[in-house]
Amino acid sequence: MKNENNAAAKWTANILMLLISLVVIFPIVALLISSFQPSANLMRQGISFNVNWSEMSFNNYNYIFTSAPQYWTWYTNSVIISGLTIVLSLFFSSMVGYALAVYEFKGKNLFFVFVLLILMIPFEILMLPLYQMMVSWGITDSYIAVVLPLIVAPVAVFFFRQYAGGLPLELMDAARIDGSTEYGIFFKIMLPLMGPSLAAMAILQGLASWNNFLWPLLVIRSNNMFTLPIGLATLLTPYGNNYDVLIAGSVLTFVPIVILFIFFQKYFVEGLTSGGVKG
Template identity: 70%
Template structure:
């Protein structure tokens, strides 16, 4: 009796998760189906799950690959910015979080408190002062200007700090006895132990940078510097909407994030779990 109850409980949970997963994927499925419709039909009916096999074709994708060079320029901009943001953010944020966790120095708690306070402040409040600062630094309409606010992200610093609190300090002491420098301890000993946290933050920071819209919209001036979110949004104008690029381009835009998650999914859950309970 107990086994049957356990079986039906697991079956119910599995069915529930399948339904939830389907509902979560429903917008993406609708977008994928709509990307095969003619642009004229999209303007009349919008995005939906209605499948008209006779009217579906690959014209929208053919248009993107043959007649939309600006889309691929936006795509390349997003790839460059996201790739550099992930690398720089993981490097600097991990070092800051690691230092706040394992070193006892004057002002450590004050710095960590400032990180927490910044986490509580909406970006919209900091946006205008940052914009004025970037004008003074002559970083408007540059890759570095887009990336800089995300390079040392407070959420990444907080996460790495929590994860580093669980690292064995005995390894640090042993390495110091062997003559290793503090940089050597971090890069050769501690960083390999932090790989799950790096994988988790790579996904979260990559997703944040890839979908970043408000800050690039504010700081970008030229069409050649548009990222994908800004570029696709620019297709919606009072004078007409280019659905040929907008819908099919949105489908292609999802692919890098899916590949990023597949690449790091092995460590993603364990990295989030360990980083969330330490400290």
């Protein structure tokens, strides 16, 4: 009876996951199919599965690769900003989280409370003072203005602190006996052990940066500095909608995130679920 109940629960869970997957995949498939339709059909019918398969073609993608240079400028900007955000966020956030986890110093707990408080404050509330800082420093309309507020993310600091708290501290003592510096211990010993957490946070931070719309919209002013979300939004205007670029371009925005996940997928679940290194 117990085995039958377990089998029934397993089948129920599988069916539920399948239904959820279909709900998530449905709009993506609709967008993909629509990207092969003529723009005139999209203006009349919108995104739907009611299509004339004989009219499907690669014309929209051909237009993007041959006649839409501005799209690739936006694409490049998004890649650069997301890459900088991932690298700098992992570097600084991991150091802060690691220090909060393994070192004892005055004000440590208070500092961590501040991290938690900032984590609970919506970013939209902080945008105005952050924007005033960018203006006063004269760095608006630049990559650094978009990346700077994100390089020490509270959620990343919290995540790395929890992960580093489970690292074997005996390795630190052994390294100190061998004459290693604290920076050497972190970069040569502890940081490699944090690999799964780095991979998981790289995906999460990369996804957040790639889809970020409001903050770049606030600090970026010139068309040549637009990121993909902002650039694609400008294609919808009261005077006309460029569906040739909008729909097919939206499909192409999936590519970097898919590539990022493929590279780090084997570490993703481990990084989210493991509290440390066992052995």
